[in-house]
Amino acid sequence: MTGLLLVTPVAVATSATQQGVQAATATSAPQVDASAAIAIDPQSGQVLYEKNADQVLPIASMTKMITAYIVLDQIKQGKLKWEQTTKPDAAIYKLSQDKELTNVPLQADKAYSVRELYQAMLIASANDAAMMLANLVAGSQKNFVDLMRQKVSQWGIKDAKLYSVSGLNNQYLTGETYPGSAADAENEMSASEVAIVAQHLLKTFPEVLETTKQTAFTFGPKTIDETKMATWNLMLPGQNNAPKDYVVDGLKTGTTDKAGDCFTGTATKDGQRILTVVMHANGSDKGRRFIETNKVMQYVFDNWQQTQLVKKGATIKPFATADVKYGRTKTVALETPQAIAMWVPKGTQVANVDWDYQVVQGGQKRQLTAPVKKAAVIGKVTPKIAGVTNRYLGTTPQYTVQTKTADPKANVFVLIGTGVREFFTNLF
Known part of the structure; x- marks a missing residue:
């Protein structure tokens, strides 16, 4: 389904099952200045708003939600432990020194725990941290991407194009690109498919929000490499784009030249949670992805409510x-x-x-x-x-x-x- 979906209730004919519906009129859907967007109930998957939601687009670091799911699943199965450590290989260490990219500072001969790499990946969107976790789980970037492809296929996602564990464009992954992929290949999915990924992450591992709600953390505490890392999610409480009417506690930003500014967000109000995806937000404001996300979230919270039927x-x-x-x-x-x-x-x-x-x-x-x-x-x-x-x-x-x-x-x-x-x- 493409284009804009707007639900305006109408009177319901008498049903032979259980009593009818009295109509209500919803406010017009917002004009979201982005290539694609969607809002859903993360429990049922009910769609509450969508714009070009099935158009396949670059997803950038929103990719890391898939990586996080697999890491958490490995821990759940006992195949990986939070305090387990690993060292960066030569390619990851080299990438970690690229100041153009979002990374955490790494030393070539130092071991890092799964916990601190996981935090760095989700809070600071560290690409090198995601890649280290992938190598630890699967032995190589290619093998981990294969796991990602298998997982999204199990979720019914058919249009995904996955080449990297971090969401980086291949041009930054010298020596680590997926075999047979183009020199400028980049992960792509639709807003609907990204929402499915986030839905599975939230339903299976709700504890992920304990990490994504953090606005800052210290990488390498009490070492010479101690670094204060800040969140990229500026809709969290206390941040520049934090809403006043509801509370955001996740989930994952994404930015590349191709993808533009993207954001998968989740928020609660009066005990009701929604999940949104905004892809390639437009405009000149640095917080454009959060501005467009707020339009969607505010629309849903202002015009929709979850009603118990039984x-x-x-x-x-x-x-x-x-x-x-x-x-x-x-x-x-x-x-x-x-x-x-x-x-x-x-x-x-x-x-x-x-x-x-x-x-x-x-x-x-x-x-x-x-x-x-x-x-x-x-x-x-x-x-x-x-x-x-x-x-x-x-x-x-x-x-x-x-x-x-x-x-x-x-x-x-x-x-x-x-x-x-x-x-x-x-x-x-």
């Missing part, structure tokens, strides 16, 4: 019960074991919700055969509200419908009686 443990009206054959009861109650929520424009009175239902067992009519266990999954549902965007990134969320209680098989005399009744019913 409480945890509650019944969805169209799927309240299932019939039970040969059970002690004729029906068993159903419930959803999780709360179900959806973003809707503010002022929308949720009354009518349609549900897409996917059968797991029992067929469309939900006919079970005893014995039936408690919490047996009967089906999966996805809410749909007319006039509200039903576009999701990645996999459309599905919520479980399960049995609320068990229903053991009836005793033999009841079963005999049931069989006799069925015989004569079928006979006549």
